[in-house]
Amino acid sequence: MRVLITGAAGFIGAHLSARLRTAGHTVLGIDVVEPSVPAPLHRLRLELAGFTGEDYLRTDILDVDALRTAWRRFQPEAVVHLAALPGVRDSMRLPDRYRDVNGRGTLNVLACCEDFSVAKLVFASSSSVYGAAGVEAPARETDAPGTLRSVYAETKWQAELAVRASRLSARAVVLRLFSVYGSHGRPDMMPWRFAEKVLRNEPVELHEGTRRDFTHVRDAVSAIEAALSKAAGCGPAVYNVASGRPVETAEFLHLLASNLGRPAQVRRVPTPPELPASTWGDIQAIRRDLGWVPAVSLHAGISEVARFHLREVSPFCVPGRSWTAAADTSAIQAAVISTKSK
Numbered sequence: 001m002r003v004l005i006t007g008a009a010g011f012i013g014a015h016l017s018a019r020l021r022t023a024g025h026t027v028l029g030i031d032v033v034e035p036s037v038p039a040p041l042h043r044l045r046l047e048l049a050g051f052t053g054e055d056y057l058r059t060d061i062l063d064v065d066a067l068r069t070a071w072r073r074f075q076p077e078a079v080v081h082l083a084a085l086p087g088v089r090d091s092m093r094l095p096d097r098y099r100d101v102n103g104r105g106t107l108n109v110l111a112c113c114e115d116f117s118v119a120k121l122v123f124a125s126s127s128s129v130y131g132a133a134g135v136e137a138p139a140r141e142t143d144a145p146g147t148l149r150s151v152y153a154e155t156k157w158q159a160e161l162a163v164r165a166s167r168l169s170a171r172a173v174v175l176r177l178f179s180v181y182g183s184h185g186r187p188d189m190m191p192w193r194f195a196e197k198v199l200r201n202e203p204v205e206l207h208e209g210t211r212r213d214f215t216h217v218r219d220a221v222s223a224i225e226a227a228l229s230k231a232a233g234c235g236p237a238v239y240n241v242a243s244g245r246p247v248e249t250a251e252f253l254h255l256l257a258s259n260l261g262r263p264a265q266v267r268r269v270p271t272p273p274e275l276p277a278s279t280w281g282d283i284q285a286i287r288r289d290l291g292w293v294p295a296v297s298l299h300a301g302i303s304e305v306a307r308f309h310l311r312e313v314s315p316f317c318v319p320g321r322s323w324t325a326a327a328d329t330s331a332i333q334a335a336v337i338s339t340k341s342k
């Protein structure tokens, strides 16, 4: 199948591109590459994805002409739309930018899919559309929208509505992803921030009493693969992609620190209002319809994250500086290259 992936150089996109290519699909990756992504991380993700040149376009989903050219030339049979600004807290700082990329950008992608008769669309939505649901019981697909607590959540819900209203609706699958973690992750997400602080012997800010339903990135990719093979229905199919087993973030930190071989220093702080105290997804629907079940245990997943950080991030853990900042200097970039060639 010819699959076009937006956000292909991102965390999930890079893993997905690698998997689909291995499975024999022809992939075209599109990504603008946000300036906040450190250059060495971008390079590692491109290596993982296996892009060779013509199969990867550095294109903005806000650039309609460039998108139409890409669709016309590649003629995708399926599209996986992952490109977005994904930070919950960041969205409160940059609301207009989030509404633009996640809202207007999604409309542009939908218009191309409609105009070029794409047979299948998979859209990456988020557990954030549930607001505060998922504390006492797992959130079911019908529980959305909850009270939307962030601009990010609002943009994901609006984008879901746009998919539903589009001519693609019956051929679309909306996946609500819950806290995806794994190697090549995002520096703004909890696992990366925890690992970096532990490696630098600095206190980790832990949001008091929070729980997250963590999904390993290989499981998220398997869910997207399963969604790509789903037959068309009578509306967009909407599924949670979660483990179904929330864990205390304190436990996640403890396991990660022990895999990194270092103690974690903890500073407990209140949870900001835009973040939910708990996320917990009901996964009966995706199991029933797509036969998908999470396969990677938390212990195996965390040990993989620790190995990635020990190999790629730890050499640059300069006290007082983040890897993200440090990685922008040419000396550090050269060190990354020499580490890779050993």
Ligand SMILES: NC(=O)c1ccc[n+]([C@@H]2O[C@H](COP(=O)([O-])OP(=O)(O)OC[C@H]3O[C@@H](n4cnc5c(N)ncnc54)[C@H](O)[C@@H]3O)[C@@H](O)[C@H]2O)c1
Pocket: 006, 007, 008, 009, 010, 011, 012, 013, 030, 031, 032, 033, 034, 059, 060, 061, 062, 081, 082, 083, 084, 085, 086, 101, 105, 124, 125, 126, 127, 176, 177, 178, 179, 180, 181, 186
């Ligand atoms: N990682 C998670 O836990 C999680 C949870 C729920 C939903 N999601 C959703 O899954 C998708 C992928 O998430 P991720 O964690 O891989 O994030 P990511 O930031 O690593 O990937 C998103 C990619 O989109 C690209 N992008 C941003 N703006 C763009 C634009 N205007 N044009 C083209 N490309 C652009 C970025 O450069 C980035 O590479 C996102 O839509 C996100 O909202 C992720």
